[in-house]
Amino acid sequence: MFSGIVEDAATVVGLDRDKGNLHITLGCSFTGELKIDQSVSHNGVCLTVVKTDDKIYTVTAIRETLEKSNLGLLRIGDKVNLERSMMMNGRLDGHIVQGHVDQTARCLKVKEVDGSWYFTFQYDFNKEMAKDGYMTVEKGSVTVNGVSLTVVNSKDDRFSVAIIPYTYEFTNFHQIKEGSIVNIEFDILGKYISKMMTFK
Numbered sequence: 001m002f003s004g005i006v007e008d009a010a011t012v013v014g015l016d017r018d019k020g021n022l023h024i025t026l027g028c029s030f031t032g033e034l035k036i037d038q039s040v041s042h043n044g045v046c047l048t049v050v051k052t053d054d055k056i057y058t059v060t061a062i063r064e065t066l067e068k069s070n071l072g073l074l075r076i077g078d079k080v081n082l083e084r085s086m087m088m089n090g091r092l093d094g095h096i097v098q099g100h101v102d103q104t105a106r107c108l109k110v111k112e113v114d115g116s117w118y119f120t121f122q123y124d125f126n127k128e129m130a131k132d133g134y135m136t137v138e139k140g141s142v143t144v145n146g147v148s149l150t151v152v153n154s155k156d157d158r159f160s161v162a163i164i165p166y167t168y169e170f171t172n173f174h175q176i177k178e179g180s181i182v183n184i185e186f187d188i189l190g191k192y193i194s195k196m197m198t199f200k
Contacts, residue, residue: 002041003086004094004141004148006171009079010042013056020063022072027056028082039099041083043172044146044183045069046099069101070145070181079172081146094148095141101183102134105144107176108158117163118152119144119176123184125157131198133191143185147171 007030014025024042034040034057038049047059066072074080086092105123121144126134136142136151136159143149149161163173176182 001086002046002083002094002097002099002146003092004083004097004143004146006081006083006147006167008082009170009172010082012074012076012078012080014058015074015076020066022061022066023050023058024061024071024074024080025056025058026080026082030084031055031057039085041085041097041099041146042080043070043101044081044097044099044143044185045071045101065101068103069183070104071183073181079175081171083146095143096188097143097146097148097185098188099146100185102186103184104181105184107178107180107182110176110178115165117168117173118160119163119173120153120158120160121182121184122158130156131194133194134186135190136186137190140190141187143183145172145176145182147173 008028010026010028013027016023034049034052036049039046045065049057050060051058061071103123105121108122109120111118136154138154140151142151151159152162153160168174
C-alpha cells in the first residue's frame with residue numbers, strides 16, 4: 001500500500017524484453033536501501049525488486065501490467081516516479097493508493113498559470129465500470145503516475161489536476177506534454193462505496 005507521495009524520480013538505465021515480460025533497470029537515490037522482494041511503486045504500478053547492484057536495481061513488469069499501464073512505453077533516460085510502500089506508523093500525507101493501475105489516460109492540455117500548472121487528462125469512460133467507482137469526482141482523489149492529486153473539473157471521461165512547482169520539478173510531471181500517456185488509479189474508497197451501494 002502507498003500514499004501517492006513520490007520519494008524520487010528514478011532514471012531508466014536498462015530495458016530487457018523477455019517474452020511477455022519487461023525487465024526494467026533504474027537508478028535512484030535510495031537504491032542502497034532496497035532489498036529483493038520489496039514492493040516499490042513505479043509511476044503508480046506496484047512492482048517487486050528482483051535484483052540490486054550497487055546504484056541500480058531491476059523490477060519486472062508482466063504482460064498484463066504492460067497492457068494496462070504506460071511502462072511498456074518507457075525508454076532509456078525516462079524518469080519514473082518512485083514510492084516505497086507506506087509505513088503504518090506515520091502520517092498519511094496523500095491518500096490510500098494500492099499501486100494497482102486501473103488504466104491509462106492521455107494528456108489533452110498543459111496550461112501554466114502564475115507559476116503552477118494545470119494538466120487535463122482524458123481516459124476511456126465505461127458507464128458500467130463507473131458504477132463500480134472507476135471514475136473521478138470533483139475535489140476527490142486520483143493517482144496520476146503514482147502521484148496523489150486532487151481532481152479539478154471532473155467530467156465523465158476527463159479531469160484536471162493542479163501541479164505546484166515542487167511536484168512539477170521533483171516528479172516526472174515536467175516530462176508530461178500534450179499526447180503523453182499516464183497511469184491512473186481511481187480512489188479505492190470510491191470503489192468500495194460504489195460496490196456496497198449495489199447490494200442495497
